[in-house]
Amino acid sequence: MGSDKDHILESLIAEGRKRDAMHLLCEMVGEAARQRDFVRADALRKKMLQVDDMAIALIVEAGECIEEEKNRVIDGRHRENWKELYSRMTPGERSAFFFACDPLPFSSGYFLFRQGEKNQNLFFVDDGCLQLLFLSGERREKILSRVGPGEFAGEDTFFGSSLCTESLVGLTQGLCRRLSLEALGRLERDFPGFIKRIQTYCIHAGTTGQKLAARGVNRRIYVRIPDNGVVVFQLLCIEGSGNNVLLKGLMSDISAGGLSFHVSTSNDRAVRSLLGREIGMKFMVPLQEGRHPVVCKGTVVGIMPCQNCEYSVHVKFRQLLRHHPVVPESH
Incomplete structure (x- = not known):
């Protein structure tokens, strides 16, 4: 016919x-x-x-x-789970969003993302239960929270540039819908302002970081010390040698396990490409008896945009510092 x-x-x-x-x-x-x-x-x-x-x-x-x-x-159960999210969308946006998300079945023990790796998906749970796990420096596994129907996960790394600070793994059989960064980009092109609406919804509903902070959960193992020294760094090649290009940043804070520093650049793509890469660093660590020079290696685990073309770069040391940084006594 x-x-x-x-x-x-x-x-x-x-x-x-x-x-x-x-x-x-x-x-x-x-x-x-x-x-x-x-x-x-x-x-x-x-x-x-x-x-x-x-x-x-x-x-x-x-x-x-x-x-x-x-x-x-769009089935009734899914619509009921996400009625607050869909209330922020037009009918056209609702259907476009639904079809942009891939259905993803999961089972007990199935990892949707892993701690220390990149994640470029936002997960919306329709059925079943998952749990967020944190692996400490002593390799001890800690359950941070459970994620069930009507809840989302992965937003911290999806909207920002950072490696996963926890793992998301299936506790039971279930089904979620997975929104990729590529699909989100298409939605933004078709419906300008769509990214902002999704971000606003996640913040309003409560991000993973907000929920853990409200419960008093602290994933940091070592105390961070504020500091403002200069960090000289360079990107390391696969074999561990430097690329001969030295860059500078201004330290924000430091602990025995890592540090963060600010860099100024108008090249957004270049600075975000550091995520997950190993860098060599030289800086002064604050100790009780004064400042001590340190040369070490670490992995970039987070990059957060700030104002005026500045970025906050977060690094995890390959090895712990021999001496824990302290706030020097004022004289």
């Missing part, structure tokens, strides 16, 4: 009968959408724009039909 209508459509277009062709196309869009063949429905709607882009009423009608059928696909 569809083939017959395709032939009729081509005949109408060839004869210049745009009005009849547009009405037939609108009918075909509705049929494809009701059959949940949204790829064909969208293609037919694009063809309507090619045949007669001035037939606005019919084109809008076809678009509304597609969105209506797409929204019917």
